[in-house]
Amino acid sequence: MICFSFNSEGQSSYIHNGHNIYHHLDRLDVLYQINGDIHSSFKPYARSDVRALSKNHDCSSMDHNDHILQHYFMQDLSFLADSLYESQKGFLKSFYKSPAHFFEIKEPDFSLVINPILNFQIGYESENDDVIFLNKRGIELYGTLDEKLYFYTNFHENQSNFLNYITPFIDKYKAIPGQGNYKPYQSAVFEGASGFDYSNAQAYLGYKISKHSLLELGHNKQFVGNGMRSLLLGDSGQNYFYLKFNVRFWKIEYQSLFTELSSISARQTVNTELLPKKYMASHYLSFKPSKKFEIGLFESVVYSRENHFEFQYLNPVILYRTAEHYLDSPDNVLIGLNGKWNIFSRISLYGQFVLDEFNFSEFFDGTNWWGNKYGIQAGLKYFNVLGVKNLDLQTEFNRVRPYTYSHFQESEEIQGISVSSYSHFYQPLAHPLGANFSEVIFKLRYQPTRRLILEGRYLYTVVGRDNNTNFGSDILLLNTTRTDDYGILQHQGARSEIQNLSLDMSYELFYNFFIDLQVMLRKDTNLELGNTNTTFINSGIRYNIHNTKIDY
DSSP, X not given: OBOOOOOOXXXXXXXXTTOTHHHHHHHHHHHHOOOTTOOTTEESEEHHHHHHHTTTOBSTTSOTTOHHHHHIIIIIHHHHTTOOOTTOOOBTTTEEEETTEXXXXXXXXXXXXXXXXXXXXEEEETTTTEXXXXXXXXXXXXXXXXXXXXXXXXXEEEEEOOOTTTHHHHHHHSOOTTOOOOEEEEOSSSTTOEEEEEEEEEEEEEEEEETTEEEEEEEEOOEESSSSSOSSBOSSSOOEEEEEEEEEEXXXXXXXXXXXXXXXXXXXXXTTOOOOEEEEEEEEXXXXXXTTXXXXXXXXXXXXXXXXXXXXXXXXXXXXXXXXXXXTOOOEEEEEEEEEEOOSSSEEEEEEEEEEEOOHHHHHTTSOOTTOEEEXXXXXXXXXXXXXXXXXXXXXXXXXXXXXXOOOOBOSSSTXXXXXXXXXXXXXXXXXXXXXXXXXXXXXXXXXXSSEEEEEEEEEEEEEEOSSSBOSOOTTBOGGXXXXXXXXXXXXXXXXXXXXXXXXXXXXXXXXXXXXXXXXEEEEEOXXXXXXXXXXXXXEEEESOOOOOOOO
């Protein structure tokens, strides 16, 4: 039987990476090979791709006892794909005509959705006797025109403070992880509670050029990969301005991304001084020969000069290393591989390899040359663990050599900082820890009922910190200030061992409105820089937004 269907063929806006639906889409992919034309390494997913999953797919292949996944397949996917239930008149004929949308208009050639965004969290950190709070309010608006043009914008205002291991990062880099500019904040509600006041926005406008191609301009973040982290292009940092060209045909999807980045954070400038710019271009080619296997090739270049765009990199099909040789330029070029294989009926393997620089002879001579800069990722997703319905496990290993993602071209604005490092707004573009680390993450997720989600997460990380010396962890530093050319070891420097255990419970009171409870224990052991312990309990409510974890 057909579960549901749609008539619209147009391109649409995206579902934010981190939404619960991504987990269920993974389950559909691995358990039932229902993935349509989606190349899972491109994130976020377009609503039109989610809509396409419903076409020509039926529920007969699903386990009849898998009621939760059937519910998501038949109902929640339709909500996210902007299906209107015409039988529902809604409130005042315009509001909540479907459970997913506060306000919506759908005409043959035009659609518009408006939703509020809310996230109120309050918790207690025992080590500092601090009240930890988040007050987020916002709005999102998206729609389509003529099935060719699609648009999206959101804006949110925040007041919050942060846990004791995050605040030192903000103090050092003058940047809040994942956010832009900020100013000090003093709470008028909680006496003595202080923190940061900051706002942020995402917006993009896209045009479907043809059946197989589109062009998009906006401020947003992209993610390349299948894991919790990405060593190629992650989304833990600040939004950036970009122009994106995407083509999908046959078993191939190809994306060119041209971005304008910032060498430093806004708090580093004086008064209204304009932020210095830097530029990046990247390509990602994905090949999906079957429903179970996907492999992709990634390359990226960050220009080693500020406030100057290199037009030769606009060529969407040339290898950047070739263009770099044409220019005789010292730009920072990365290449990488990404892969996924649904090897068994309930297990999916995935991984990445990123290469910054490599010398074959130096690698095998045992001298640990500094220029062999690379990173690896290996991960596994296991659904219905030991036959328990909706009990799912994901484990992931990440390891990046010292000085990877770093470069030698110095910023004209801030001495000692590289303009061509793989970063934006003083935050890494790939893994949030930068380099010189090894990490293992275990995540166990159980959804006993449709509304209740339980998740446990354990992280163990070893990282060699830079303690007044460039040991290769901070990718912003000039790699010409490295400790040596040889004898470069993994985790060198001030060695930190981080353990983070968190337990989360979320209950969906009504569609996309969650009540949250979290308990977290974190320990950072560092004999040189001192230990940091964190015990945290938190509760809150959120609407039309997912929780972002800062666990590094």
